[in-house]
Amino acid sequence: MKTLIHIGYQKTGTTWLQKNFFPFINNICYLGKESELLKTILKPNIFDFHTDKIKSEFSKKYNKQLIISNEDLLGIINYSWHNGIIAKEIAQRLQLVFPKANIVIFIRNQFDFVASAYYEYIKSGGNYSFTRFFNELKSENYYGKIQLSSIDYLRYSDLIEFYIKLFGKDHVHVFLYEDLKKNNRVFLEQFSNKFDLKVDFDKIDYSSKNSRLRKNLVNLLKTANYFSKGNTSFKKNILNIPLIFPLINRNTEKLNYFKFFGKPRNNIDIIGFKNYNLIKKYYSESNQRLLKMGYESIKKYNYPL
Numbered sequence: 361m362k363t364l365i366h367i368g369y370q371k372t373g374t375t376w377l378q379k380n381f382f383p384f385i386n387n388i389c390y391l392g393k394e395s396e397l398l399k400t401i402l403k404p405n406i407f408d409f410h411t412d413k414i415k416s417e418f419s420k421k422y423n424k425q426l427i428i429s430n431e432d433l434l435g436i437i438n439y440s441w442h443n444g445i446i447a448k449e450i451a452q453r454l455q456l457v458f459p460k461a462n463i464v465i466f467i468r469n470q471f472d473f474v475a476s477a478y479y480e481y482i483k484s485g486g487n488y489s490f491t492r493f494f495n496e497l498k499s500e501n502y503y504g505k506i507q508l509s510s511i512d513y514l515r516y517s518d519l520i521e522f523y524i525k526l527f528g529k530d531h532v533h534v535f536l537y538e539d540l541k542k543n544n545r546v547f548l549e550q551f552s553n554k555f556d557l558k559v560d561f562d563k564i565d566y567s568s569k570n571s572r573l574r575k576n577l578v579n580l581l582k583t584a585n586y587f588s589k590g591n592t593s594f595k596k597n598i599l600n601i602p603l604i605f606p607l608i609n610r611n612t613e614k615l616n617y618f619k620f621f622g623k624p625r626n627n628i629d630i631i632g633f634k635n636y637n638l639i640k641k642y643y644s645e646s647n648q649r650l651l652k653m654g655y656e657s658i659k660k661y662n663y664p665l
Contacts, residue, residue, distance in 0.1 A: 363461040364388070364555055365454060366429035367523075371476050372466035372537040373544075378429050380565050381548055387558040388425045393432070397421065401453050402432050411456045418457065434519075441510040447519060455526040462555065463523050467516045468537035469663050470643045474514075475630040479573050483612055485590010485605055487582040494635050496594065511642060517649035524653075534650075538661040541568070570613075574621035575629070577612070584608050640664040 366382075368374035382390045391398050400414050418426075433454070435446030454461065474497075478490050486493070497511050512518075516534075523532045533554075540547045544566050552559050573581075586598045588605035608615075615621065628636055643664040650658055651665075659665070 362425040363458045364425070364427045364464060365433070365458065365461050366427065366464045366466075367433050367519075368429055368431040369434065369466055369468070370431060371473055371480075372468045373540050374429070374431055374466070376544075376568070381559075382427055382429055384561075384563050385427065385552075385557050385559050387556075388427045389422050391426060391428045391430075393430050395428075395430075398428060398430060401457060402430070402450065406449065409453060411453075414457050434513075436513070441513045444512070444518065448522060451519075451522055451526055459527075461527065461531065463527055463532045464535065465516075465520060465523070465532070466535050466537050466540070467658075469658075469661050470514045470639055470647075471627045471631065471636065471662075471664065474639060475627050476572075478630060479578070481592065481594075482573070482578060482581050482585070483609065485585050485588060485592050485609075486595045487585040488595060490631055491635060494631075494638075514643065515646040517646040517653070520650070520653065529653075534655055536657055536661060539657070544568075571616060572624035573612070573616055574618075574623060575625050577615055577621040578625070580615075580621075581608065581612070 366374075366377070368378075378392055382392070397417060400417065401409075403409065433450055435442065435444065435448070435450050441447075454463075474494065475490075478493050481488075481493055520532065520534060535547075535551070545561065545564075548559070548564070549561065551557070584604055586596060587601045589597060589600050590605045590609075631639065641664075647658060647663050647665050650663075
């Protein structure tokens with residue numbers, strides 16, 4: 361049984377692929393986040409994990425190629441990276457159950473990733489500055505506060521090297537989110553050819569719903585978030601007016617179309633020069649290792665080096 365396992369980093373198009381691509385592949389069985397059988401692999405109690413039993417259950421139920429896609433395969437529990445311990449354990453479980461699987465990992469420029477995560481934090485009800493947000497990621501007490509795990513989570517080379525060790529380099533395939541975003545139809549056609557996937561491309565919705573927020577809309581959201589609880593406790597809150605957050609949150613994408621909110625901010629504007637240089641310094645060594653592994657295309661998209 362051939363298996364393709366998509367390890368879903370946050371903010372690399374994972375949800376879009378799960379909704380708009382994987383369900384339209386005709387010659388595979390797609391197992392997503394709701395799969396009960398997949399949960400037998402993700403089950404956290406290591407003493408309840410029995411390889412032969414799980415392999416038997418998969419073989420009985422599926423007799424053709426599988427595509428598995430689930431962000432939980434990265435081992436993040438309640439937005440906590442847990443120093444990669446769970447990610448390593450899940451990788452080992454996947455190798456035991458699917459020893460010949462092809463592993464698919466999407467990565468994204470860390471500057472863009474962290475800036476996007478900060479805006480997601482604002483949309484979830486936060487109002488702290490980027491510097492405070494970023495400092496929280498660097499601390500040891502961030503667990504569950506904000507919707508990003510840890511700055512170590514974005515050291516892609518650590519995870520990629522471990523999967524290569526388990527499955528072999530020929531079975532680990534790294535793709536850039538930037539290539540997917542640039543022309544998603546062309547990307548998906550090339551991806552499908554690589555893995556012999558039969559897809560009805562005309563049924564796919566290629567539109568993208570997410571766009572970077574305009575400057576003054578961000579300021580509006582941050583101000584409004586002083587008067588609502590939102591979905592995060594990591595914030596300043598003056599009082600809670602129940603209707604404010606759902607009203608603005610529901611209409612954020614619509615408001616973002618209006619040009620009077622200003623232009624979308626670039627990474628430097630969001631992050632600031634000091635934090636930009638800190639991020640560059642932190643991820644440079646890991647990304648240099650990616651270059652040595654042959655992933656030269658990260659240069660094209662200005663990954664921290």
